[in-house]
Amino acid sequence: MAYFFAGVLALLFGLMLAGPAAVRAAEKPLIFGVFPKLTARQTVTAYLPLAKSMEKQLGRPVAIYSARDFETFVERTARGEYDIVLTAPHLAWLARQDAGYAPLVKYAEPTRGLLVVARASAYRRPEEMRGRTIATADAIAVTVLAAEAELAARGIERQIDYQTRDAGTHYNAVMQVLNGRADAAMLGLHPYLLLPSEVRARLRILAETGPLSSLMYLTHPRLPARDAEAVRRGILAFAGTAEGTRFLQQGGYGSFIAADGSELPALQPYALEARELLRARR
Incomplete structure (x- = not known):
């Protein structure tokens, strides 16, 4: 069966x-x-x-x-x-x-774009993403576009100050962080809440956008x-x-x-x- x-x-x-x-x-x-x-x-x-x-x-x-x-x-x-x-x-x-x-x-309930890192990482501010790699579900995701705009407002530009890597899904973007293949991930609030609790426990939110x-x-x-x-x-x-x-x-x-x-x-x-x-x- x-x-x-x-x-x-x-x-x-x-x-x-x-x-x-x-x-x-x-x-x-x-x-x-x-x-x-x-x-x-x-x-x-x-x-x-x-x-x-x-x-x-x-x-x-x-x-x-x-x-x-x-x-x-x-x-x-x-x-x-x-x-x-x-x-x-x-x-x-x-x-x-x-x-x-x-x-x-x-x-x-509106969603938000999140920038997350591994809980054990040394990153404490979004500005520390300069020179880093950020995993995303896909560049066209609205939460990714909003998160990139949030970083741009801080003077941190995509593909200039940091590189992005499409992971296909929000879950895969998070796993790239936890597996050490990316320094951070951009994902939506709702997919973040749907992550298994043991996965969320290993993450820390570094920045979030306004409501979308x-x-x-x-x-x-x-x-x-x-x-x-x-x-x-x-x-x-x-x-x-x-x-x-x-x-x-x-x-x-x-x-x-x-x-x-x-x-x-x-x-x-x-x-x-x-x-x-x-x-x-x-």
């Missing part, structure tokens, strides 16, 4: 990273795209109960997908491959501009209004369960609140910066 379960997980992770087309050819569920701030296994563990709650309201399957990196996730979102998407606020601006996604709900709008759930315009409303009901129903309460507490999300997109224009500068960074990679 253990081998069967492991095989199913391996297949699921492979499909998550391969893209939605493989599942669409089979059962045609709604595709729920989750921003790759966690590993594939962590994403499934965290969001499967939420997907099940959506299924109950929709009366049809919901398949969880992510991507191997932020760039791939943004490209798939722009192509409209996800029926439901959970993404960063600045990338929500791109999702609306590029594919017409409509904001649905978001987490009530949190992750947002959006639906593709091809979804009928009744399905978008069913997704919303499923999310809110999940919040009322014991699993949902734990999920919101562990992530420091507070609760789910309605999102009408009114805050997105303020995130346009971060969105355009992310777009330019993505274009430079092609």
Whole structure:
């Protein structure tokens, strides 16, 4: 039984990273795209109960997908491959501009960008990052962009005073610090709170940004209004369960609140910066 379960997980992770087309050819569920701030296994563990709650309201399957990196996730979102998407606020601006996604709900508690170091390190001030290497989930993450702006305000410029190294996820960025491959890491407050307690115990926060709008759930315009409303009901129903309460507490999300997109224009500068960074990679 253990081998069967492991095989199913391996297949699921492979499909998550391969893209939605493989599942669409089979059962045609709604595709729920989750921003790759966690590993594939962590994403499934965290969001499967939420997907099940959506299924109950929709009366049809919901398949969880992510991507191997932020760039791939943004490209798939722009192509409209996800029926439901959970993404960063600045990338929500791109999702609306590029594919017409409509904001649905978001987490009530804002996030922040953090600069963390190993607890045992000698670093005590952000200025000590000059000449150092900082691991990041990805350069386009809004918390990374904000953390870089915080350092720039202190006269410490990216790729001039310090080097960055993309680690793929917030968790991997932290592990690079703990494994001695980077001097510090930039990550978001919510991913930091989701780290295992034994990992957080080995870290120390050196600096943090001001509050930033949190992750947002959006639906593709091809979804009928009744399905978008069913997704919303499923999310809110999940919040009322014991699993949902734990999920919101562990992530420091507070609760789910309605999102009408009114805050997105303020995130346009971060969105355009992310777009330019993505274009430079092609």
